[in-house]
Amino acid sequence: MEVESTVIGITSRDPQRLYEWYRDTLGLPVAEDETMGPTALNAGGAILSFGVHSEISGPAKEPARHLNSLFIADIDAEQERLVAAGVRCIRDRGREFWGGVISTFVDPDGNYIQLIQLHPGDATHEAAAAGQKA
Template sequence: MEILNSRMILRPRDPQRSLEFYRDVLGLAIYREFPGGTVFFLGQGFLELSGRADEGPSPDQALWLQVRDVRAEFGQLRERGVAVLAEPEVKPWGLHEAWIVDPDGMHIALVEIPADHPLRVDVRQH
């Protein structure tokens, strides 16, 4: 299978509230809008808010967002009143992570990958 594009689709309980959270609070750029939905840029992927749900997301779901400076982003989001699940910390696997939650309960990881982490280091033999 050849994947040409991908996106995560969220069905919010309150579409306007979720639109304002992702657009205004997180500051995600809009890729496109259509009747009943908005698609945001997510680095190399997309996040679509469309439709409506009666219940929030499963606690087994999470959105993983890599940022340049997790402490700075977390601090700004906290000042904007975003609900916090976990303060920024260095995890045993070496990533700097903080966790927040969207208005419907979607868990969102904010992740900073340090310069010396294996995800950023070229491990090929030269």
């Protein structure tokens, strides 16, 4: 299979609110693709599209089942920015066995968002891996 593009549909009872949160709080840029409609955002090489679904109600019942993972260059700065903005962090940044660092947040609908930095190497990451403050 040759995939030409990737669109991740995120459904919500209030897709406009969720779209605005991903745009304004996470800081994802608006997708310049008119076919995706007015509530689409760029997330690296993928597009996040927000819409409604008749079978959706309340917060995500199993938020760990589907993880929105965003690979970023500076997990320290992004975690600090999101925490300062009041975003709920459920997993402080920590080094994984494969060498990367992951931090997990919750969006307004209860979905999990993982921030991942693949190649950390500064003192902050070393301290986080050891469970200490840098």
